Amino acid sequence: MKYTLLGSNSGRNAGDAAILSAVIDEFSRVDPDAEFFVPTTNMEFVRRSYAHLDGRVRPVNILPYTGSVRLLGPTTMAAMARSDATLICDGIIFDVRLFNPAFNFLITLVGLAPWARLVRTQLFGYCMGIGPLRTASGRRFTRWVGKYCREMLVRETDSRDLLLASGVDPSKVSVWADVAFVTRPAAPERVDRILSDLGLPLDEPLVGVNVTRYIGDWVATGGLDQAGFLEQFREVFAKLRARLAPARLVLICTQRMDLGFAQQLREAIGDAALPILINDPALEDGTGYDCHDLMGVMGRLELFIGMRLHSLILASAMKTPIVGIV
Structure with missing residues (x-):
């Protein structure tokens, strides 16, 4: 199986990095041959962190010169087209500075969600944190992304409640936990x-x-x-x-x-x-x-x-x- 992992994958935030590491570790434990495409502005971070996995984790360059704005761009879209599933990880669905795509992830997911259906990659929200969602536009965009997700797994009840209040289909939403809990500590x-x-x-x-x-x-x-x-x-x-x-x-x-x-x-x-x-x-x-x-x-x-x-x-x-x- 091949996966594209959508999140804040620059390595500058320990929480985001822990989520990425835990997702890769857990999926690899179930499927040792799993391959991962990781959109990132820091290619070296991904290469260095996962060099031991023999090329199964591939950084996807989303720096502006690739034509990308945050996650939205040709490199991420190409990775999704090659993937069996695309996972929205981390807490990237929020409406702070919603209409600034250089800052906000949700506005870029609005374009990537229908693309997932077009290229037949299954779209999942995976152990996400949701919010804040303080605006009608933020809730509308969240509902739009949810429309294209097969399931939306969240890490706590507040995130579930925000999805339901935004009009996401309740049958798609379930509460799990934050995947960072199973990150490996240093020796x-x-x-x-x-x-x-x-x-x-x-x-x-x-x-x-x-x-x-x-x-x-x-x-x-x-x-x-x-x-x-x-x-x-x-x-x-x-x-x-x-x-x-x-x-x-x-x-x-x-x-x-x-x-x-x-x-x-x-x-x-x-x-x-x-x-x-x-x-x-x-x-x-x-x-x-x-x-x-x-x-x-x-x-x-x-x-x-x-x-x-x-x-x-x-x-x-x-x-x-x-x-x-x-």
Whole structure:
């Protein structure tokens, strides 16, 4: 079987990368000869991550010079035409900046969904997260995509409810789970090396903290801006240190774009030595790691406090106690 995997596959977000890895691992476990086409703006990430699978995972270039806008373009369409099934993975059905195809995935799926039927590739929503869907257009486009899907499997009940409220056929919708829960963590010896590189002891308790820069956009704050949030979090961080001593704290960025915000937080705290673990294996200074590395480190934590959904999912998968900040 051949599959095209539609998602945010650049490797810059540990949650997205974990979903991609888990889908490929699970399908390969059932069918060791399965082949995958992965539309991506980062060909090297896909090649490097799946080099061990002997060419069964093929990156599909969707950079603008290929004529692609996000997922919509000739390279993705050609991959779908060669596939037995096309899976919409990840949380790419939302209506934030809906009519900006350089940002929004849903607007591109509006074109790809009927194309799937035309080229006779079965279209599935696979363990998706849905939303936000705050506009009539967003709900209408979601219903349109659902019309062409054979099934739409979602990861939680809120996503199911959004699909049903958008008018998607209820017989197609079922609740499963987030596939990132079954992502493989890094080997223990690699985790030891990562902790050593970060200057963290192997024999002392550790607490991880994850923050996102999406303050006031994806994350509702009740009118609190980034500066106000930083000040509040600085105070919280000081209390955490006092209450959790002698545990060491480490900032964990599951999305590369959050690094600047994490650095601002570190500066506000006044601790230049506070380690930051970053999801981005392409960082030239060698301080970036991948989703498997982050999971391995999360498994060594006594507690994980996170804002991003998949930071909490990956920590939970490692049976680490979590506190979610919404």
